[in-house]
Amino acid sequence: MTPTKNSAENSFRPIVGIDLGTTNSAAAYIHKQKPKMLTLKNGERLMPSVVLLNQNGQIIAGEEARNALVAMPERTKAAVKRSMGEKITFSMGDQAYTPEELSAFILKEIKRSVDKELGEGDKEAVITVPAYFTNAQRQAVKKAGELAGFVVERIINEPTAAALAYGLQQGDEDKHILVYDLGGGTFDVSIVELMGGIMEVKASAGNNQLGGEDFDWLLVDWLADKVVAEHGTDPREDIRGKARLKEEAEKIKKDLSFQSSVDVSVPVITVKNNAPVGLDCTIQREEFVSLITPLLDETKEKLSHVLEDAGLAPGDVDEILLVGGSTKIPQVQQLITSFFNKQPKTDINPDEAVALGAAVQAGIKSGAFSDNGLIVTDVAPFSMGIAVLSAQPGNVGKPGAFHAIIPRNTTIPVTRTERYTTTSHNQPGVEIEIYQGENKWVKDNYFLNEFLLEGLPLKPAGEEAVDVTFRYNLNGILEVSAKSVSTGAEMSVTIEDALDRSSEEAFYDSLAKVEAAFQPEEHEDASDEELNLFTPLENDNQEEGRERPDSLQDLIKEADEWKRRFTKELENRDGETEKQINAVINRLAAAAEEKNTEVLNEAIESAIDLAVDLEL
Numbered sequence: 001m002t003p004t005k006n007s008a009e010n011s012f013r014p015i016v017g018i019d020l021g022t023t024n025s026a027a028a029y030i031h032k033q034k035p036k037m038l039t040l041k042n043g044e045r046l047m048p049s050v051v052l053l054n055q056n057g058q059i060i061a062g063e064e065a066r067n068a069l070v071a072m073p074e075r076t077k078a079a080v081k082r083s084m085g086e087k088i089t090f091s092m093g094d095q096a097y098t099p100e101e102l103s104a105f106i107l108k109e110i111k112r113s114v115d116k117e118l119g120e121g122d123k124e125a126v127i128t129v130p131a132y133f134t135n136a137q138r139q140a141v142k143k144a145g146e147l148a149g150f151v152v153e154r155i156i157n158e159p160t161a162a163a164l165a166y167g168l169q170q171g172d173e174d175k176h177i178l179v180y181d182l183g184g185g186t187f188d189v190s191i192v193e194l195m196g197g198i199m200e201v202k203a204s205a206g207n208n209q210l211g212g213e214d215f216d217w218l219l220v221d222w223l224a225d226k227v228v229a230e231h232g233t234d235p236r237e238d239i240r241g242k243a244r245l246k247e248e249a250e251k252i253k254k255d256l257s258f259q260s261s262v263d264v265s266v267p268v269i270t271v272k273n274n275a276p277v278g279l280d281c282t283i284q285r286e287e288f289v290s291l292i293t294p295l296l297d298e299t300k301e302k303l304s305h306v307l308e309d310a311g312l313a314p315g316d317v318d319e320i321l322l323v324g325g326s327t328k329i330p331q332v333q334q335l336i337t338s339f340f341n342k343q344p345k346t347d348i349n350p351d352e353a354v355a356l357g358a359a360v361q362a363g364i365k366s367g368a369f370s371d372n373g374l375i376v377t378d379v380a381p382f383s384m385g386i387a388v389l390s391a392q393p394g395n396v397g398k399p400g401a402f403h404a405i406i407p408r409n410t411t412i413p414v415t416r417t418e419r420y421t422t423t424s425h426n427q428p429g430v431e432i433e434i435y436q437g438e439n440k441w442v443k444d445n446y447f448l449n450e451f452l453l454e455g456l457p458l459k460p461a462g463e464e465a466v467d468v469t470f471r472y473n474l475n476g477i478l479e480v481s482a483k484s485v486s487t488g489a490e491m492s493v494t495i496e497d498a499l500d501r502s503s504e505e506a507f508y509d510s511l512a513k514v515e516a517a518f519q520p521e522e523h524e525d526a527s528d529e530e531l532n533l534f535t536p537l538e539n540d541n542q543e544e545g546r547e548r549p550d551s552l553q554d555l556i557k558e559a560d561e562w563k564r565r566f567t568k569e570l571e572n573r574d575g576e577t578e579k580q581i582n583a584v585i586n587r588l589a590a591a592a593e594e595k596n597t598e599v600l601n602e603a604i605e606s607a608i609d610l611a612v613d614l615e616l
């Protein structure tokens, strides 16, 4: 039964496209034949990819978690995408979570918004990943989606998604599109070819450890060096000071995209000898640009690399599409313009292109665009192959050489078969060891799986042949089979849960953990005060956090210092903020009057909270 065009949107299980980003995540779905951004928590289109374990032992994802990064670094986790596929856990409070579980919390929060907008019930999802993600990383993302309660329909590359959003808007004129995606934590560049209604990624390159976060850290060092020079104390050694500087750095970086210089004024970064240490300085855009130039140069090298892989010259690129928040930096746009001698397209919001494109892919899958005729293919981001003996004419080869069956950048889905022969006399079987990577020796590549094909007829070396077939699909799932040519006996393995979901049991354990910790909706709108975001924790390491002066005199001095800073700040504030500041000043004054250490401590704590809230 073929669904009619109109029934398509109504009768299918809803499919959403999700951009699970390092810094922010976003989602979109098809509405009236067009991709539409989903309204997420707090009415925003982007949700910070940050997770907080609050003091009630419940997980909160999004803006509230991001706001707690400075005050509660030990209870929050950001940029988890960088660790996807790694077999590690992150401690948060008294709990430990895997990268998949942490990502599942973000996706669960998105699912809550999806359910609100599209109704309760099962939802399918297309989730995007950087083109350079390995099989294990893709599987980790798939698992995170499943843990969040989505049926994960497909994992697609981010540049492909962006190009899809682009391609759909531009009709199907033939062209080469370059997608330059510089986000919070990853950089990808891809050449997408749109030809005769077929959209194909010709080549991808990138670095999954390069992005806006790195720019922030370079600025953190710049700011911290100033503090060291001025006050002789390094704020990076204070866990909260470091987090505060990081937050400040991101703000400065963003402002520098629109201003040629930024005045930095932070009254409290850390504490030295019981007195707050702040920073006042000015940074010019040129200074920031010189900090990030080596990293931008690296992206330029990747541009050359990807063009070479696709067999194109810069002049062959018809359109340049910018994706990712970091492409808002004017220097990035200049780099592209001078490299290609052409302006990049700006009609797609770089923050939204990936989610919109993922929704387009979801729409293609659901049949919502049955008359669109767009066909999508992709490329294998890595070579995949097996361990063999190295070829050494006249000699027995060395074991452990890598032989690629699907070379990097092969258009997928793809099936390739290669024939191999036995290497010793009366060899009863062959071990198929599967690897991913670009190196000559398997020890330098990435091990995926292995299996044994037994029962080969006993024959002299080289006389028994085995066909090894690799099938790689658009979800990044690899099936490998080995077949004895003489007997037809066959063994195969599917590498989809590659390195992590070692057992269903482990998956269900994680699922139970994620379900139990995720905060139920009724508490969602609880105020910061109720969530107790900024109160010191039982297991809070006070030594790493703010040093507390213990004598009454010191506390009064600290309270006075805060009063002075807030009184100065009143000059720049009005309305509600002015009231909040006055309340804190009065509280500090009353506490100093009362001369009670506990009351003073509480007043100072509230001053710090407000300073953090106002991003002073």
Ligand code: AMP
Residues within 6 Å of the ligand: 021, 022, 023, 024, 025, 182, 183, 184, 185, 211, 212, 213, 250, 253, 254, 255, 257, 323, 324, 325, 326, 327, 328, 329, 350, 351
């Ligand atoms: P994404 O991963 O695409 O959400 O990109 C997030 C990154 O973009 C973060 O590192 C942000 O700090 C950065 N970003 C967002 N807006 C701007 C801006 N106006 N100027 C510079 N960087 C930005």
